[in-house]
Amino acid sequence: MKKIKILVLFVVSSIFCAFTFQNPEPIKIKGSDTVLPISQKEAETYMKKNPTSKITVIGGGSGVGIAAFLDGTTDIAMSSRKIKIAEKIKLQEAGKAFKEVTIANDALSVIVNPKNKVSQLTREQLEGIFTGKIKNWKEVGGDDEKIIAYSRESSSGTFEFFKEHVMSNKNYASTVLMLPATGTIVQSVSQTKGAIGYIGLAYMESNVKALSVSYDKGKSFVAPSVETAKSKKYPIVRPLYYYYLNADAKKVKPFIDYVLSSEGQNIISKVGYIALK
Amino acid sequence: MNYNSKKIFERIIELILQASSWFTTLIILLIILFLFKEGFSLFHKSSLEEGSVLVLNKTNILDKINDTDLKNIFDQNISNWSEIGGQDLAINLFRIDDISNYFSDEELGDTLQNMSYCIGKLLDSIPGTIAFVPTSYINPDYINNHPEFTGKIIDVANITPIDFFLGKEWLPTAHPVAQMGALPLILGTLWVSLLAILIALPLGLSVAIYMSEIANPKIRIFIKPMIELLSGIPSVVLGFFGLVVIVPFIENVFKLPVGETALTGSIVLSIMALPTIITLTDDAIRNTPKTMKESSFALGANHWQTIQKVILPYAFSGISAAAILGIGRAVGETMAVLMVTGNAAVIPHSILEPIRTIPATIAAELGEAPQNGVHYTALFALACVLFAMTFIINLLVNFVGSKNKKSHI
Numbered sequence: 001m002k003k004i005k006i007l008v009l010f011v012v013s014s015i016f017c018a019f020t021f022q023n024p025e026p027i028k029i030k031g032s033d034t035v036l037p038i039s040q041k042e043a044e045t046y047m048k049k050n051p052t053s054k055i056t057v058i059g060g061g062s063g064v065g066i067a068a069f070l071d072g073t074t075d076i077a078m079s080s081r082k083i084k085i086a087e088k089i090k091l092q093e094a095g096k097a098f099k100e101v102t103i104a105n106d107a108l109s110v111i112v113n114p115k116n117k118v119s120q121l122t123r124e125q126l127e128g129i130f131t132g133k134i135k136n137w138k139e140v141g142g143d144d145e146k147i148i149a150y151s152r153e154s155s156s157g158t159f160e161f162f163k164e165h166v167m168s169n170k171n172y173a174s175t176v177l178m179l180p181a182t183g184t185i186v187q188s189v190s191q192t193k194g195a196i197g198y199i200g201l202a203y204m205e206s207n208v209k210a211l212s213v214s215y216d217k218g219k220s221f222v223a224p225s226v227e228t229a230k231s232k233k234y235p236i237v238r239p240l241y242y243y244y245l246n247a248d249a250k251k252v253k254p255f256i257d258y259v260l261s262s263e264g265q266n267i268i269s270k271v272g273y274i275a276l277k
Numbered sequence: 278m279n280y281n282s283k284k285i286f287e288r289i290i291e292l293i294l295q296a297s298s299w300f301t302t303l304i305i306l307l308i309i310l311f312l313f314k315e316g317f318s319l320f321h322k323s324s325l326e327e328g329s330v331l332v333l334n335k336t337n338i339l340d341k342i343n344d345t346d347l348k349n350i351f352d353q354n355i356s357n358w359s360e361i362g363g364q365d366l367a368i369n370l371f372r373i374d375d376i377s378n379y380f381s382d383e384e385l386g387d388t389l390q391n392m393s394y395c396i397g398k399l400l401d402s403i404p405g406t407i408a409f410v411p412t413s414y415i416n417p418d419y420i421n422n423h424p425e426f427t428g429k430i431i432d433v434a435n436i437t438p439i440d441f442f443l444g445k446e447w448l449p450t451a452h453p454v455a456q457m458g459a460l461p462l463i464l465g466t467l468w469v470s471l472l473a474i475l476i477a478l479p480l481g482l483s484v485a486i487y488m489s490e491i492a493n494p495k496i497r498i499f500i501k502p503m504i505e506l507l508s509g510i511p512s513v514v515l516g517f518f519g520l521v522v523i524v525p526f527i528e529n530v531f532k533l534p535v536g537e538t539a540l541t542g543s544i545v546l547s548i549m550a551l552p553t554i555i556t557l558t559d560d561a562i563r564n565t566p567k568t569m570k571e572s573s574f575a576l577g578a579n580h581w582q583t584i585q586k587v588i589l590p591y592a593f594s595g596i597s598a599a600a601i602l603g604i605g606r607a608v609g610e611t612m613a614v615l616m617v618t619g620n621a622a623v624i625p626h627s628i629l630e631p632i633r634t635i636p637a638t639i640a641a642e643l644g645e646a647p648q649n650g651v652h653y654t655a656l657f658a659l660a661c662v663l664f665a666m667t668f669i670i671n672l673l674v675n676f677v678g679s680k681n682k683k684s685h686i
Contacts, residue, residue, distance in 0.1 A: 064644050089412075148534055171451045
């Protein structure tokens, strides 16, 4: 009796294996945790529409994705930052030509504690705060309260983007607090009175206050929202990328085309990011 | 025959056991070798971003600029060459993305083939320029083949152990030169672990003495599983508890602008080190021979005197081992510390300031560091430092343990 059971189990599992092996090779997508929710949702709906296709999505960070891309262990690298020169040169040396596709945009909101009087800052003031030159809220029109600046970890694409686009490439002060995830930044800003931080628009919560930002030295301030980001009025917007090798184009192109289609872009809006069109 | 086959069987078992222990040892040695190989390659790397060079105008009298000055130049804290010993000339920063401010697309060429020429021209026309450009545009080959190119490439020295161990700034992704000073991280790790053990040891010791000597068996049956339960809580859960409960608590009690401090981290760590300390101390105390306790009572000593004069001295080495293992747990802890200490890489001056530890740094940064780059190897070097710390702690445990054996034989 027991032997029969084992035999049946064996037959069933081998049939199962045979079926999985019959399917075409899965597309592997790896990289940025910011892009992860988009890719997951897109892959889910894509696979529902094309039952024969198989897509695996793995997070880990932009650097991890691009490193896997260099090793050839992923077909698409997702990244919230542009590929670095050193990484580009490595790909060139390996003789691999690649393509960069912008799949969506993400806006960063600068957030403060709701008790904070300040509701708008210029880019120059933000730069001063994060480089440690402005230390007290009264210097920018708030109460006499020490400024506690929160940033994402240096490994995150968000960190790099904020540095390039808001701090004109200057380095963060070493007194800036580095937190590992967006959720912890929201949590800390909501419970610390003098706090300031930055998060992706999709992560906005009601227990923190988003600041309006001016990129023209205080002439006009724009509050972050999907509309202002789409119309390019809000200045702190970054593109999110997919990278793939030209040699893999045949395999990955249908999926990327789907992401860029109006249906795919709808999903992006639903997940909370900013669609391209 | 039967006897022989039994013998062969035993021999095979023996071989398997032997093989697995050799295999495990080999794997461990290979891991350590890998760690140190990767870590030490840091000192063969320069802190300049890979694949890039810094170029000056040929009339600039400086040949070498140190890392800190370079960082200050690119942060625009230094704006004149005279501030770092050069001529009186304003510094003009140039990054490759700025090229479009100086030249039109036609001048650069449709595949950027004139890029090198344009950079050279720019360097010539503005004598105070420092250009940070990819080597693919300006490399030794290019300079040898183009005598008209008059820029001067400056050397950025390799990172030295002094830069690494005594450097005060940890900015691993800074452009163009990364700052790899591990001192704040090393001190932060030691600081938070030491503080954690100062909190956990008296508490753990009291619980262990109470549990093994004073509490009646019924209470002991209740407390013991509770403490074992504590060691089963995942560190990320404790970290989250710390962030939501202890951080605001510290902020309010000490009237601080920010609650993510070394103290918060060490409170969370001491909670995690407690089960280790209590269990080991409890074992050490209960290992005291009954005869010794009874002789003490027979001499007329009361219970407290017996604990103080007989049991604690006897269990001393066990207690020290517990304390050291507790520190070991604290030194290596990652997730909880990452969430509650604020991770600002500053050298700690008080317990009410944010700090950054080595494990937190590795956990947070390894994911995005370009492989085999200088940042990646710096993280491995940090891992070597952490390994050395825990290795020393383990040696201490062995040392204390062996001392114990000698004194009681």
